[in-house]
Amino acid sequence: MRHTPLADGDEQGGDTGSSIYERLRDEIISGRVKANERLKVSELASRMGTSTNPIREALQQLRGEGFVLMTQNRGARVRPIDEDFVRDICEIEVLIEPALTRWFVGIATTGDIDDLERVQAEIEALNYADEEKHSDLDLQFHRLMYDRHYNRHAVDLWIRHRQILGAIGRGFPTSLSRQTSVIEEHRQLIACVKAQDAEGASRVIAQHVEGSGRSIIERLRLRKRRG
Amino acid sequence: MRHTPLADGDEQGGDTGSSIYERLRDEIISGRVKANERLKVSELASRMGTSTNPIREALQQLRGEGFVLMTQNRGARVRPIDEDFVRDICEIEVLIEPALTRWFVGIATTGDIDDLERVQAEIEALNYADEEKHSDLDLQFHRLMYDRHYNRHAVDLWIRHRQILGAIGRGFPTSLSRQTSVIEEHRQLIACVKAQDAEGASRVIAQHVEGSGRSIIERLRLRKRRG
DNA sequence: AACTTTCAGATCGTACATTATTTGTCAACA
């Protein structure tokens, strides 16, 4: 399995376990650094306890991924992660995920369905008691469907978008209505796969992604109010 | 220490026109460096006539964009730009571009249609006499439709994918059958916009992208044979 | 008031030190 889109292996970093890149990215996505704020390399270097070079390279990587905007001799700025950004990503996923799902319906075995049902059972048993654990299970659920798709580029895109959306909502609880929707939609999805109904599965996923987007935007608004 | 301004280099400008990043990216996309080949910073530095830092930063940016793969303490490698890669990108575009087109049909004014027809007239007048000029006109044509879309993320993705596909086929002529298809599809597209037929336009674009993908893969095969 | 000069602060490029990996050599062993 060759997937690893951007995941560089673990880093010894020094201070924390995660790399400079991950720390910076998380600060941007989670909103700890404000939109359009300037990112000065020397300041970041002293704050992270390294020299400037690792910072510069991390910023370039983030630039490539579109999280920071840079201009010649004028440094880097934070790309705003706002409601529009979330909407844009979700709209793209509404197009991509149904296509991935449709393909999965065509190749799914009874073993795959068993796996889905097992994860889904865990999700329902947990019932959002632990946010991080739920997020991990939900990732597993969708990964079971998408991971073996031949279009690695599309899957990598999905993974990256998912990481972004996940980081945005982190720390703010999911609404009850959204919780029930997620579980219901997962069940419908499994039913469609069983019935070999690719069109139905595709529709359910589109609705699932759209609902997820709305939920995240809600949490984004909450975050704005509380800081 | 004065920094040597690439005096001996045969490259133009250098400031913003052809940065290290762009040169490296072009070498990867155009296939001048082989798939999975190792990219050594010191070697690249001497070859490009700079120190290692600009190279490292360019590599990080390319990593963020997915053109090079890096592992800790083991350097960078060229991500293979092969038929699968083209197919993956085109499949994503087959999903995205119809959505962008559908939106355009909804907001197009008569002025927009005039612009489209003017560019299309230029394309037909040129009739593929100049490859680079045609590519530029074709970009203009599609940009007229997509550029004002609210989903900047999707448009950026489209632009990036288009640059990649454009660079892959560069230097190899488009087949005659493809040439006529392109012109025909553009005409159909304009007709659909005029008739406010969003579904039809969407279908035409999907076919357009698919044909483009097939054409590029053909040229990729040609390139492989001739080196 | 508009233009020029000056200067602090930040980015960018170069050189060097450190650390990890790869390579090459050679002896021990089946």
Next chain:
DNA sequence: TGTTGACAAATAATGTACGATCTGAAAGTT
């Protein structure tokens, strides 16, 4: 004789330091 394993040297990536250049804005001049 061919293979394996350990160890040393070479090679390359990563981190640190510093000088050069650019930007932005305040201070000074006409």
